[in-house]
Amino acid sequence: MFLTLSANTQRAALEQAIGSFGGAAPEACVLTKVDEAATLGGALSALLHSRMPLAFTTDGQKVPEDLHLAHANTLVSRAALDADTMGERLSDEYLALSLGAAGSHASI
Numbered sequence: 001m002f003l004t005l006s007a008n009t010q011r012a013a014l015e016q017a018i019g020s021f022g023g024a025a026p027e028a029c030v031l032t033k034v035d036e037a038a039t040l041g042g043a044l045s046a047l048l049h050s051r052m053p054l055a056f057t058t059d060g061q062k063v064p065e066d067l068h069l070a071h072a073n074t075l076v077s078r079a080a081l082d083a084d085t086m087g088e089r090l091s092d093e094y095l096a097l098s099l100g101a102a103g104s105h106a107s108i
Helices: 011-020 041-050 072-085 092-099
Strands: 002-006 028-032 054-058 067-069
Touching: 002 011, 011 041, 028 041, 041 072
Parallel strands: 002 028, 028 054
Antiparallel strands: 054 067
16 A cells, blocks of 8 residues: 655645554555645655655656656755755755665665
8 A cells, every 4th residue: 555645745744644644554655746846855854754665756647647656866856956946055965864765765
């Protein structure tokens, strides 16, 4: 069973949802609405904090065409680009420390 979460939801709400469904023991997560999220940092942080594996992402309304395997390098690159676009310059060291576990959660 996969837990479906929306990428455009605030981190605290995502963490609450993950905690609420923890008893159901989902194997992994599907992160939807990636194309609608202003940033991915909150969603990725919530998943990493909860150690919830990320299996798939969606970026449109056509299923299965818009359902994609989650790739850590793509997601981290997008999160870094989002931060840069918003004027936040993140060092390589910071990204390595904060998102370093992404490879163990997403399919590579």
